Amino acid sequence: MAKGSPWNKAYQYFAQTVRDTIRIRNPEWRKDEITRTVAYLWWDPNLDRTPFVTAVERRSTLTVPFPPLTIPPAPVSKTQLLKKRKDYEKARDIEAPTIPAIPAVIAGPDIYPFSFRPDTWESESDIGDIPNLRAWDDQNRGEDPTIVRNQWLKLKVNMEGDDPTQRWHGVRFIAQGSFGSCGLFVQVDENDVVQDRMVVKENCPTREEWNDPTQWRRRKPREIDIHERIEHGRRTERDEQAFSHLVHYRGHRVMMKHRRFRLYLDLHSGGDLSIVADDFFQMWARGSIIALHDRSTIPEPYIWYILNTLVEAVCVLRSGRVSSQRDGWKPITHCDLKLNNILMDITEEGSKHWPRPVLTDFGMAFYELYEGDNPNLSDNPREYVNDMSGGSYAHEQAHMNVNNPVKLNEKTDVWAIGKVIWNLVTHSKDAPAREIPGIPTVVDMSLLHEEEILTGAYYSASEHYGDPLKELVRACLAYDQADRPTLDELKGRIESAFTDDPGLREQVPTSFFIYDEYKDWTRETKYRPTKD
Known part of the structure; x- marks a missing residue:
């Protein structure tokens, strides 16, 4: 035995x-x-x-x-x-093996364990008393979470197929939200010198989310499957540049008994776009005491650079490539493209290049399961509409017309790209709004007219940007999906703008952008244990 x-x-x-x-x-x-x-x-x-x-x-x-x-x-x-x-x-x-076409849900719903889950799963000997921070936060609101967060940082990495001799240590808690928690982990050698670093993201779904078949693909949590498909494309396409604006996934760990899973991702140390732009947003906030002539703006070429890279990233999600459709690729819709899901990568060249945008968080991303022609049987949009109000998502994603449902697709992500650029042009984290004198009205998208946004009547920072950029934003934010440009049309319009004004391609970074908030844990530095 x-x-x-x-x-x-x-x-x-x-x-x-x-x-x-x-x-x-x-x-x-x-x-x-x-x-x-x-x-x-x-x-x-x-x-x-x-x-x-x-x-x-x-x-x-x-x-x-x-x-x-x-x-x-x-x-x-x-x-x-x-x-x-x-x-x-x-x-x-x-x-380059092809991804096996395992159905997400196998016939036979009256079976337990549920057929969409794995038959076997990994050993959970590493779990111990590592807390579920989402549950802890719900039960202990108002209490100092520092101690429990430091306990969480002591978890064992143990991704599938990991080398058991590797030494990984949690050194900094990064964020905690409705999804769970994430932190920075470093790998050290026998002399405790940092050799590598990565982000561990632990997802803690609710019981309802864990038991929802639409949250699973190929007997894995859907977010893991999306990452694996992207990495399969990254490896087999041999085009690192095409995938350079999508976060690199290293592995995962599913903990079935605890209804949790972990993702292991590359670290991009420049923070996210909402952090990078926050100083500008505060400078232009309503009530700011800074005189208008003393306020600085985000360089327009950098906004064009972000726009272009986001379009390339979404093209890869749609087609598996930037410029053509890859055979067998299932189009992926991100569905949650926003400022704080865009990471900033600081290159080794430092100030010679803009920080590189990297799209992350595929928790809401999906590809369709139904391949037939009957819209009444399709999972899209029925299973992916989020029923959120407030103007932060495209109309067809926030609300479903049951009599005439509109599928979520690349144009849903085009709207989200438009919103990100709208935030950067207006220097505001607000949802897109009609600019009427006085208090702005959150966009009633059915009443939206192009001349009502980015006029400068309320968000005066937009007056510092050219019409071609603002026209593109208006087109992306069109209420009707059919009125928005496709990704290919968007690429063409961006290229035309670069041709008409070559200066928009220039990269002249300002010192503001160059900031590494994890510089204490760069490679070849000495590892310092986290204090309780």
Whole structure:
């Protein structure tokens, strides 16, 4: 019998078998040397993992026979282990396997566990007392969350397929919201020097959200599946530039018993666009004591740069490429494109380039499941309309006309792009509004006329920007989806504006934009544990 079995991971069965064999043959090896060598053999491209996967499926309590592998004559180093894994992943990427078409919901609703969930899942030995901060916040409003947040930072990373010898530490709590929590984690070497850093985002759905089949794809939470599709495209397209404005996903961990999942994402250290622009917004806020002639504005070429990169990012979501449709790609609609979901990446060249916008948060993103022609059976828009008022979302996303439903698609995201640029042009976080003398009226989109927005009557910062930019914003914010430009039309109009005024392409960053709020944890700095 395998000690500790049955397990939920194929790697655990493999490690038990190989570890026991190494101990018998090399009793003088230390525990960490055995652990590294086991991980090294796991990434052998000739390893047939089927017996270990089968052991998980059968919940076997027996030790799996030792596979036909050669144990190295000496313990492997950390460098050898990392190279082995990189070689394995590189070979896997070259093969570029297609994503299996597993239906999101399998017929047979009267089954438990629900058929849209995984049959097996990962070991949850790392959970312990790590708090669910969303639940804690609901129960302890008004109390200082610092202690519980620091406890959360002590979680073990343990993403699927992770190297167990890696050292990751939580160093800074970043945010907490309705979705859950996220924080900065750093990887250190044996001398506690930072080698890598990433964001861990823990999602804590409500019971209703967790039990909603539309929140799952291919037996995984939908947000994980969206990220995996994007990364599959990033690897197989071999066009890093095309995907450079979409956040890079490293892995995930699903915790079924606790109804939570984690995402592991690249860090972009310039903050989000709402933080970058906040000084400008405050300067132009109603009631500001700063004289008009002393107020500065966001450089127009930078706004054009943001507009162009957001269009490219949404093109990739729609087509799998910037300029053409990729075969087999399911169009993805983001549905939550806004200032604080656009991260700022500070390049190594520093002030030579604008901070690069990177689109993140795919919690509301989706691709259609129904492929037929009957609108009464389609999941789009019925399952993705958010029923939110206040003018922050396109009309068809905020409200569904049951008699004449309008599908959410690229033009829904075009409206959101228009809103982001409207915020930057007006230097305001408000929802788009008609500019009537006196108190602004939140847009009643059915009464919107182009001449009623970006007139400068209320949001006077917009007077500092050219008509081509404001005309594009007006077009994107059209009430009727059919009246908005497509992504391709938007690209064409942007290119025409650049041709007419080459200065709009210029990148002359101001010192305001260059700020790394995580500079204390850059690579090659000494790791300092978080204090409780």
